[in-house]
Amino acid sequence: MRSKRLFPWVPYVPVSSATRIPLIANGTVDLECGSTTNNADRARQVAFTNAHFLTASRYVSKKSSGIKTIDDMNGKSVVSVAGSTNLKQLLEVNTQRGLGINVIVAKDSPEGFLMVQTDRAVAFVMDDILLAGLIASAKDGGTYVISDDAFSKPEPYGIMLRHGDLAFKAVADKATAALYTSPAMQALYDKWFMRPISASGLDLNYPMPSVIRKAFAHPSDSGDPASYAN
Secondary structure: OOOOOOOOOOOOOOOOOOOHHHHHHOOOOOOEOOOOEOOHHHHOOOEEOOOOEEEOEEEEEEHHHOOOOHHHHOOOEEEEEOOOHHHHHHHHHHHHHOOOOEEEEEOOHHHHHHHHHOOOOOEEEEEHHHHHHHHHHOOOHHHEEEOOOOOOOOEEEOOEEOOOOHHHHHHHHHHHHHHHOOOHHHHHHHHHHOOOOOOOOOOOOOOOOHHHHHHHHOOOOOOOHHHHOO
16 A cells, blocks of 8 residues: 555555455455456455456566467466466466466465566466556566466456445445546546656556446446446
8 A cells, every 4th residue: 555645534454365355344444446356256255336447367478488378378387366366267277278387376466477577487367457567667578578368358346345335335336436437537547557657657558448438438336247348
């Protein structure tokens, strides 16, 4: 969590991929705002408000690795993050295709990317926008490439909240829908994805995809990727 808080009176609780759902479910955290995919498995444990981003599960590798497709990972070491949808998808594809991938589990995204940088893994499987951020912040960013091949369709990120608190969810849904359908949403997107971020100078240069533009125009808390298809 950033040390400079937009709302200093709101207590912030750091979470990881492994702890975020339990902390929402047990009431420690009221809202989890991050790169959490809204899907059917998670919807049995927590609720989600309107999707604020869509991303596909891809992989980053060194351009020199020769990894062009998922099948090229056959028999090689590939890393993903504990507790993530990406790890589950990697394991499923590995089993379904009989690829014999040596799956390595990292504690977080920086550790996963570091394993590719240091050649402990040929690829790191994660959400494509997070991979873009890692490459943009790396000194040797030109060394790496994000795959066209994907482990998933574009999937929705949602803000998590507790099951059963319908009044709170109604407030969250109304507030997010009002923002997403307003002209302010494009300006907010451009600030973070199309211009250097002032604190770090990081420039993702990531134009808004049509699938995200559609999701903002028609806010939804659906966890079904097909409902967001163009």
